[in-house]
Amino acid sequence: MKFPEPLIEGRLVKRYKRFMADVRLPDGSTVTAHCPNTGSMQGCQPPDARVWLSPASNPARKLRYTWELVETGPGQIACINTARPNAQARAAVEAGRIASLADYGTVRAEVRYGDEKSRIDLHLSGHESRSDAWVEVKNVTLCEDGIGYFPDAVTLRGQKHLRELMAQVRGGDRAILLFCVNHTGIREVRPADHIDPAYGELLREAASQGVEVMAWQAELEAGGEPSGSLVLVRELAVVL
Known part of the structure; x- marks a missing residue:
């Protein structure tokens, strides 16, 4: 991006x-x-x-x-611009940087889906051997002692997205929660149970039902001072 x-x-x-x-x-x-x-x-x-x-x-x-x-x-x-993560995630997927999401022929954004009338951030289709993938992107900027937490406030909308992702898995498709880590000081990502315990509980339930949870960290492309670009460059551990 x-x-x-x-x-x-x-x-x-x-x-x-x-x-x-x-x-x-x-x-x-x-x-x-x-x-x-x-x-x-x-x-x-x-x-x-x-x-x-x-x-x-x-x-x-x-x-x-x-x-x-x-x-x-x-x-x-x-x-802090929450309009950026979707573009960052799409660029990483289309460049094949995220191996588990590579080789899909079609990438679409803001596709309507689900019983709760949601819009998925990225819908991937056209893979030779994998089912369609529904990718929900979340921006992570809350950093405490090197740990990135999501969310930074109670999010009923985020809980709805997790329910929608679980439904896609039950229907036979892949569902991915992609944490876009837009903070250079974060070393790993965890649910913010101290802020929204209901979200953390639902996230662990979603993971147990097959929703894939991953985190990718952005780095300034040229390093050093902000030079005009942010790119997802490394995968971080998600501790549930």
């Missing part, structure tokens, strides 16, 4: 009304950026944190910038 334009560095002043963030630029001016994240963003909005914004491609847009990345601690960067 590549950003279409170079990112602009600034310092976080504050996030407010969920969808807005004031950012101080190097010239001393302050801009209001769109915050594309409806979650709690726990651990991803430290005061005066270094942040990186993408400029809007539409000059008529009300907010000229979108908040993309944040430095959560020394040498640790997270992508």
Whole structure:
């Protein structure tokens, strides 16, 4: 996944009304950026944190910038834009980077499915020897002592997705929960039982019924400072 334009560095002043963030630029001016994240963003909005914004491609847009990345601690960067993980996952699948999801002839996004009227993030079909795969992508940015937790807030929607995935397995297809780990400080992923115990219990039930659970971590493609791209490069352990 590549950003279409170079990112602009600034310092976080504050996030407010969920969808807005004031950012101080190097010239001393302050801009209001769109915050594309409806979650709690726990651990991803430290005061005066270094942040990186993408400029809007539409000059008529009300907010000229979108908040993309944040430095959560020394040498640790997270992508808070929840519109990015699906594109990251699709790029990794289509490039054959995730071996267990490779060699599917067709990849479609936002396909309607399930009794609870959901949309799957990625539907894979056309494999010579494997059944269709239904891939739900979740963004992981909550990091505590090197452990990535999901979710960062109670998620009834996430619980619904797990039920839908279990139904696909019962129907004879593959179902995959793919944690897109958009935090460079995370070493493994676990369910956030201390935040949403019901989700953790349901996730373990889903895994026991055949839902495949995997985590892939994003890394800045060029390394070092944010240079404009995030790519899924390594698989991490999921501890249930």
